[in-house]
Amino acid sequence: MKKPRFDLWSVFWAVAALLYFFVPLYGTFDFSLRMKKGEISLQAYQLVFSDPQFLRSFQYSTIMGIISVTISILIFVPTVYWLYLKLPKARPFVEIVTILPFVIPVIVYVYGINTAFGGAPLRLTSNTFTTDILMVGGYVVLSMPYMFRAIDVGMRTIDVRTLTEAAQSMGAGWAQILFNVIFPNLRIAILSGSLICFATVIGELILGDFLLRPALGPYMAAVGRDKAFEPAALAIISYALTWASLGLIQAISHGGTSQQQLTGR
Amino acid sequence: MSYLELTNIHKSYGNAVAVEDFNLSVTQGEFVSFLGPSGCGKTTTLRMIAGFEVPTSGHITINGNDLTHLPPNKRNVGMVFQSYALFPNMTVSENIGYGLKVVGKPKNEIAKRVEEMLALIHLQELGKRYPNQLSGGQQQRVALARALAFQPQVLLLDEPLSALDAKIRVELRHEIRRIQQQLGITTIYVTHDQEEALSLSDRIVVMSQGRMEQVGTPGEIYNFPTTEFVAKFVGQINLLPVEVQNPAEGVVKIGSQLIRAGQYGHLNGKPVRLAVRPEELNPGFIEGSNNLNGIVETITYLGAIVRIRVEVEGHPISLDVFNERRMKMPVAGDLFQVNFPVDACWLL
Amino acid sequence: MTQTIAQSAAVPAKRGVLESLTKSNWIGLVPFFAFIFFFLVLPSTNLLMRSFQDFDGNFTLANYAVMKNPYVIKAYSISLRVSVITSLVGGVFGFFVAYAITLGNTPRWMRNFLMTFSGLAANFGGVPLAFSYIATLGRTGFMTAVLKSICYTNAAGVQVCPFNPYDNGFNLYSIGGLVLAYTYFQFPLMVLTITPALEGLKKDWREASANLGASPFQYWRDVALPILWPSILGATLLLFGSAFGAYATAYALTGGSIYLITILISQQIRGDVLNNPYEGYALAVGMVIIMGITILAYTILQRQTARWLKS
Numbered sequence: 001m002k003k004p005r006f007d008l009w010s011v012f013w014a015v016a017a018l019l020y021f022f023v024p025l026y027g028t029f030d031f032s033l034r035m036k037k038g039e040i041s042l043q044a045y046q047l048v049f050s051d052p053q054f055l056r057s058f059q060y061s062t063i064m065g066i067i068s069v070t071i072s073i074l075i076f077v078p079t080v081y082w083l084y085l086k087l088p089k090a091r092p093f094v095e096i097v098t099i100l101p102f103v104i105p106v107i108v109y110v111y112g113i114n115t116a117f118g119g120a121p122l123r124l125t126s127n128t129f130t131t132d133i134l135m136v137g138g139y140v141v142l143s144m145p146y147m148f149r150a151i152d153v154g155m156r157t158i159d160v161r162t163l164t165e166a167a168q169s170m171g172a173g174w175a176q177i178l179f180n181v182i183f184p185n186l187r188i189a190i191l192s193g194s195l196i197c198f199a200t201v202i203g204e205l206i207l208g209d210f211l212l213r214p215a216l217g218p219y220m221a222a223v224g225r226d227k228a229f230e231p232a233a234l235a236i237i238s239y240a241l242t243w244a245s246l247g248l249i250q251a252i253s254h255g256g257t258s259q260q261q262l263t264g265r
Numbered sequence: 266m267s268y269l270e271l272t273n274i275h276k277s278y279g280n281a282v283a284v285e286d287f288n289l290s291v292t293q294g295e296f297v298s299f300l301g302p303s304g305c306g307k308t309t310t311l312r313m314i315a316g317f318e319v320p321t322s323g324h325i326t327i328n329g330n331d332l333t334h335l336p337p338n339k340r341n342v343g344m345v346f347q348s349y350a351l352f353p354n355m356t357v358s359e360n361i362g363y364g365l366k367v368v369g370k371p372k373n374e375i376a377k378r379v380e381e382m383l384a385l386i387h388l389q390e391l392g393k394r395y396p397n398q399l400s401g402g403q404q405q406r407v408a409l410a411r412a413l414a415f416q417p418q419v420l421l422l423d424e425p426l427s428a429l430d431a432k433i434r435v436e437l438r439h440e441i442r443r444i445q446q447q448l449g450i451t452t453i454y455v456t457h458d459q460e461e462a463l464s465l466s467d468r469i470v471v472m473s474q475g476r477m478e479q480v481g482t483p484g485e486i487y488n489f490p491t492t493e494f495v496a497k498f499v500g501q502i503n504l505l506p507v508e509v510q511n512p513a514e515g516v517v518k519i520g521s522q523l524i525r526a527g528q529y530g531h532l533n534g535k536p537v538r539l540a541v542r543p544e545e546l547n548p549g550f551i552e553g554s555n556n557l558n559g560i561v562e563t564i565t566y567l568g569a570i571v572r573i574r575v576e577v578e579g580h581p582i583s584l585d586v587f588n589e590r591r592m593k594m595p596v597a598g599d600l601f602q603v604n605f606p607v608d609a610c611w612l613l
Numbered sequence: 614m615t616q617t618i619a620q621s622a623a624v625p626a627k628r629g630v631l632e633s634l635t636k637s638n639w640i641g642l643v644p645f646f647a648f649i650f651f652f653l654v655l656p657s658t659n660l661l662m663r664s665f666q667d668f669d670g671n672f673t674l675a676n677y678a679v680m681k682n683p684y685v686i687k688a689y690s691i692s693l694r695v696s697v698i699t700s701l702v703g704g705v706f707g708f709f710v711a712y713a714i715t716l717g718n719t720p721r722w723m724r725n726f727l728m729t730f731s732g733l734a735a736n737f738g739g740v741p742l743a744f745s746y747i748a749t750l751g752r753t754g755f756m757t758a759v760l761k762s763i764c765y766t767n768a769a770g771v772q773v774c775p776f777n778p779y780d781n782g783f784n785l786y787s788i789g790g791l792v793l794a795y796t797y798f799q800f801p802l803m804v805l806t807i808t809p810a811l812e813g814l815k816k817d818w819r820e821a822s823a824n825l826g827a828s829p830f831q832y833w834r835d836v837a838l839p840i841l842w843p844s845i846l847g848a849t850l851l852l853f854g855s856a857f858g859a860y861a862t863a864y865a866l867t868g869g870s871i872y873l874i875t876i877l878i879s880q881q882i883r884g885d886v887l888n889n890p891y892e893g894y895a896l897a898v899g900m901v902i903i904m905g906i907t908i909l910a911y912t913i914l915q916r917q918t919a920r921w922l923k924s
């Protein structure tokens with residue numbers, strides 16, 4: 001009556017899942033190396049990295065990512081802090097607001113941005129600076145569910161009230177409390193929220209595409225339209241980037257209890 | 266006539282032995298408790314009877330049928346889990362009737378039986394509630410009714426009261442015994458609480474480290490423990506290291522004071538200890554009893570009882586006396602005499 | 614009498630809330646709400662209002678007549694079909710995988726690996742995912758080549774390659790291909806959301822049901838699935854939403870040749886397929902309404918199937 005070591009039904013599904021994960025990855029990798037007929041080469045990667053368009057859009061998205069992360073932190077850390085300290089009753093309401101981007105399809109949202117700010121009387125899309133402001137606002141909104149959740153979880157683990165009172169008793173002002181006490185205590189939460197926010201910006205297609213800015217997403221889509229091997233190389237590069245940042249989160253949060261995800265849209 | 270029979274049961278997980286040399290026969294309608302400290306193998310034994318574990322070797326029979334290798338859902342044995350394990354998605358009535366539903370009993374028959382069971386546990390009004398709308402004690406009763414509704418051959422309970430507070434525990438203890446006797450169902454009850462085992466059982470199996478230490482009625486277990494473990498685990502006991510003075514007559518000495526033991530085996534030079542329960546000791550001197558002289562160490566009030574700790578020849582002895590207002594209590598440091606009858610003590 | 618008592622009891626509580634409102638406690642949330650107003654409320658309400666306006670800014674319902682356009686109906690129905698199919702396929706697949714790595718008896722390394730990978734793959738999607746599928750299952754893709762090369766010579770001495778997907782009616786640049794690609798992020802999403810619920814199934818419930826005489830099938834039908842049902846519903850809703858709003862993967866995979874509603878809207882933003890931008894606004898509002906209806910249906914179903922959750 002010895003039980004079998006593994007049950008076949010489960011092993012079947014686990015193996016199926018592993019195959020589903022790896023076959024496209026391997027296929028992409030294999031494909032990306034076959035640019036030169038009959039040999040394995042890194043030519044596709046060389047072409048990608050030597051394309052000035054790639055470098056320009058990569059640079060643009062990186063800068064946008066850093067700006068969006070900064071703005072996002074500056075908005076959400078004080079907001080969540082305030083919610084915990086003064087207005088715990090309002091937390092459920094704010095939470096619902098922050099998950100709205102899950103409910104409103106991105107394309108609809110971007111359409112809304114375009115019509116609200118693009119036309120008369122504001123015409124914000126008529127110059128690149130104001131358009132970039134809209135881009136950052138959009139990125140912050142799209143990554144809001146993850147950023148809010150990360151900071152919310154982090155804030156829950158620290159005793160906000162005691163920390164604040166201790167700082168106040170030593171004569172600290174609000175800005176000092178936030179920057180010297182709250183931020184350092186939320187390091188990990190802020191970092192994991194930031195990485196997801198950054199990854200969203202790097203992979204986002206629709207904003208850049210419709211506000212006509214040279215972001216990485218639209219660049220990739222354009223390459224996909226008229227090239228064969230470079231897209232595969234780009235896919236591998238972009239996976240490597242996403243994985244590096246998500247792997248970093250997992251490593252930092254020790255496997256992480258809160259599974260956060262960016263759904264690919 | 267034995268009804269439930271466990272023969273040479275042995276269970277190990279890898280190299281770790283959980284239960285060994287377990288032999289027990291239970292007669293029909295008997296209430297048997299497994300008593301022992303946590304980790305001694307009580308649950309494992311119970312789960313082998315229920316079919317959730319398969320013995321490494323040995324056999325289990327009920328009414329002559331070997332069910333050692335039968336899957337749990339074919340055994341017709343009712344079990345009450347420590348966590349109650351009520352199905353949260355079913356009402357109280359659905360929970361109780363589930364054992365009848367799965368074998369395809371007609372609806373009206375199930376409904377009738379559920380009503381009977383609800384009446385038995387005095388919860389007639391709560392049939393439509395969900396488990397999370399009940400108190401712990403009520404959930405416990407429902408779990409009991411569910412395990413009994415399909416008329417199992419044997420009822421198994423694994424520390425069913427351990428999650429409840431003290432008062433409800435005592436109340437439910439009587440309730441379980443009443444229902445068990447009313448139905449006359451053969452019952453195995455697992456507990457680490459000696460009071461529970463003593464007050465409920467027809468017989469108790471004391472277990473330690475996977476082995477049976479002693480099997481007997483509550484009286485036998487309490488008054489005639491055969492091993493030091495049982496003596497210590499069930500009730501309070503004084504154990505004094507003594508030297509054998511006269512092996513033939515059971516006379517021993519502690520320091521220079523002589524004691525005669527009421528019960529002793531072959532005293533073949535092993536170190537021996539004198540065992541006597543605190544409530545058998547009395548203050549003062551009585552001719553013909555065992556008498557010891559010592560010094561009072563501490564006095565502890567336990568309510569109706571006062572426990573006096575006396576140091577005799579460097580060893581502590583506790584005696585329990587009733588707390589009476591007019592009694593004058595000794596104070597620490599007083600010289601103190603205690604006595605106990607010869608047949609109240611024995612050698613281990 | 615009872616009314617006045619109830620009222621007087623209610624008054625202090627109300628005043629408490631009002632006090633907290635007036636005590637300038639909300640001031641700390643001003644930046645957040647200003648941001649939300651500017652970047653979320655304004656664009657959404659703008660879209661909503663314009664969907665009810667004509668060129669001259671007068672109120673009209675005419676824009677919604679676009680819903681009668683056969684192309685629009687088709688786009689909505691394809692979007693719905695793709696979303697329902699992928700959330701069912703991804704949901705069922707993901708459920709079994711989650712079962713395998715929680716309750717099932719699988720090698721430990723497989724569990725850890727699948728759990729970590731689900732976290733990563735649920736974040737995939739968009740353009741790179743489409744590229745991967747093209748590189749793998751496109752006409753010259755890696756798997757296509759592998760499958761094509763499985764050939765044998767039949768009795769008549771003719772070389773046949775029975776597994777060439779493109780000879781068997783498969784086409785990556787179709788709805789089937791889209792479903793295959795979406796599943797790549799859908800099923801890991803299911804694994805992530807359903808795993809906690811599966812872990813919450815107590816071993817005692819399974820044993821109690823066996824003890825009462827239930828077979829494993831009866832246990833799953835009567836106990837496990839009803840307990841899991843609210844979580845399964847919630848996860849499926851999430852999957853539906855993520856497929857319904859998806860755009861980038863479909864766009865990069867098919868170049869816009871499959872008329873999903875998101876693709877129709879994108880073309881509306883880009884240029885003009887409908888001749889009337891106001892009809893585009895109506896299309897976008899329509900998507901939000903569908904999401905709203907889905908969430909409402911989910912809430913109702915949840916209420917009905919999980920009465921036992923409320924105490």
Ligand SMILES: Nc1ncnc2c1ncn2[C@@H]1O[C@H](COP(=O)(O)OP(=O)(O)O)[C@@H](O)[C@H]1O
Pocket residue numbers: 278281282283301302303304305306307308309310
């Ligand atoms: N599934 C298992 N795997 C390994 N060891 C186990 C398992 N179940 C029980 N044991 C071990 O068997 C011994 C007896 O456990 P148990 O029967 O639960 O004790 P009790 O119920 O008396 O507290 C313990 O040492 C425990 O660690």
Ligand SMILES: [Mg+2]
Pocket residue numbers: 304307308309
């Ligand atoms: Mg136990």
